[in-house]
Amino acid sequence: MRLRDKVAIITGAGTGIGEAIAHKFAREGARLVVSGLPADPVQDVAEAIASAGGQVRPHLGDLAEELDARACVQLALQSFGSLDVLVSNAGIFIANAETDAYRIEDFDRTIRNNVRTAFLMTKFALPHLQTSRGNIVFTGSEAGLNGSPNFTPYGGSKGFLHAFMKGVALEQAPYGVRANCVCPGPIDTAWTRGEDSPIPLAGQAGIGAMVPLGRRGTPEEIANVIAFLASDEASYVTGALWLADGGVTPAKGDIGAHVPADPRRAPDGVLTLKHSHDGLKGKEVYRAAE
Numbered sequence: 418m419r420l421r422d423k424v425a426i427i428t429g430a431g432t433g434i435g436e437a438i439a440h441k442f443a444r445e446g447a448r449l450v451v452s453g454l455p456a457d458p459v460q461d462v463a464e465a466i467a468s469a470g471g472q473v474r475p476h477l478g479d480l481a482e483e484l485d486a487r488a489c490v491q492l493a494l495q496s497f498g499s500l501d502v503l504v505s506n507a508g509i510f511i512a513n514a515e516t517d518a519y520r521i522e523d524f525d526r527t528i529r530n531n532v533r534t535a536f537l538m539t540k541f542a543l544p545h546l547q548t549s550r551g552n553i554v555f556t557g558s559e560a561g562l563n564g565s566p567n568f569t570p571y572g573g574s575k576g577f578l579h580a581f582m583k584g585v586a587l588e589q590a591p592y593g594v595r596a597n598c599v600c601p602g603p604i605d606t607a608w609t610r611g612e613d614s615p616i617p618l619a620g621q622a623g624i625g626a627m628v629p630l631g632r633r634g635t636p637e638e639i640a641n642v643i644a645f646l647a648s649d650e651a652s653y654v655t656g657a658l659w660l661a662d663g664g665v666t667p668a669k670g671d672i673g674a675h676v677p678a679d680p681r682r683a684p685d686g687v688l689t690l691k692h693s694h695d696g697l698k699g700k701e702v703y704r705a706a707e
């Protein structure tokens with residue numbers, strides 16, 4: 418129960434990694450606002466947590482909109498009286514095209530949903546995190562460190578978050594507020610597996626070989642790291658880019674292709690997740706190669 422009685426907002430909590438963060442935080446004793454776009458299965462995630470005894474409020478809205486972002490923070494305060502943790506996890510990955518073919522509308526969508534959401538939620542949460550001496554955990558990406566061909570604006574949006582997080586960490590340290598960023602590698606969500614993904618199926622088949630651990634990460638493996646960073650156990654950690662990428666960042670060659678089946682197997686985990694691959698449902702995905 419490393420988050421016992423903490424009040425946390427989790428954005429992008431209806432699907433994928435966000436659903437796992439929500440369940441993990443609930444198991445660790447946090448009281449939650451789970452937020453996502455109106456079409457996301459946020460209500461379903463909230464009901465699953467509540468039926469297991471958790472305290473949770475769903476919030477539906479577009480967190481790139483000022484009023485929706487303000488309302489999300491207000492819901493936490495009205496429901497629980499304080500705010501200790503913001504997990505800024507919402508984002509999109511909706512196009513696959515070389516930069517000269519990358520549509521301007523997809524660039525704009527990427528910045529809006531990956532950057533503006535994080536800025537607005539941080540801006541509105543900070544006064545309350547200062548009161549509680551709380552913290553923020555952003556979901557960045559190894560792509561924000563290494564860049565990604567065919568998704569250059571996506572990697573750029575995550576690079577923004579990394580630098581933004583460091584600035585927030587430095588600026589807010591005098592208030593006792595920490596800020597950190599988890600940088601996942603390829604995680605087993607709609608983004609890297611299945612027909613909805615911007616990555617063609619042939620490309621998806623090669624993901625394991627790129628990763629020294631030989632496989633995608635699970636949403637729960639990322640949630641575990643975020644729960645630690647959000648907890649008091651990480652009280653001396655701020656301004657950190659925390660890689661959780663299976664070794665992709667230092668990787669050379671196809672180390673992952675040589676990992677035998679047994680160590681390649683993902684851990685079973687303990688969380689019951691229903692929406693790991695639902696994040697791109699209803700979203701327009703553009704693939705220039707097709």
Ligand SMILES: NC(=O)c1ccc[n+]([C@@H]2O[C@H](COP(=O)([O-])OP(=O)(O)OC[C@H]3O[C@@H](n4cnc5c(N)ncnc54)[C@H](O)[C@@H]3O)[C@@H](O)[C@H]2O)c1
Nearest residue numbers: 429432433434454480506507508530558601603604606696
């Ligand atoms: N899956 C990966 O391989 C991977 C790798 C590195 C980083 N990440 C990061 O992890 C985070 C979660 O990704 P995921 O794989 O779980 O994908 P996902 O699509 O399942 O989850 C993202 C959620 O954010 C929501 N969202 C997007 N824009 C929003 C907005 N304006 N307002 C409210 N909600 C919004 C989406 O609807 C979705 O439910 C993202 O920030 C992503 O950049 C993912």
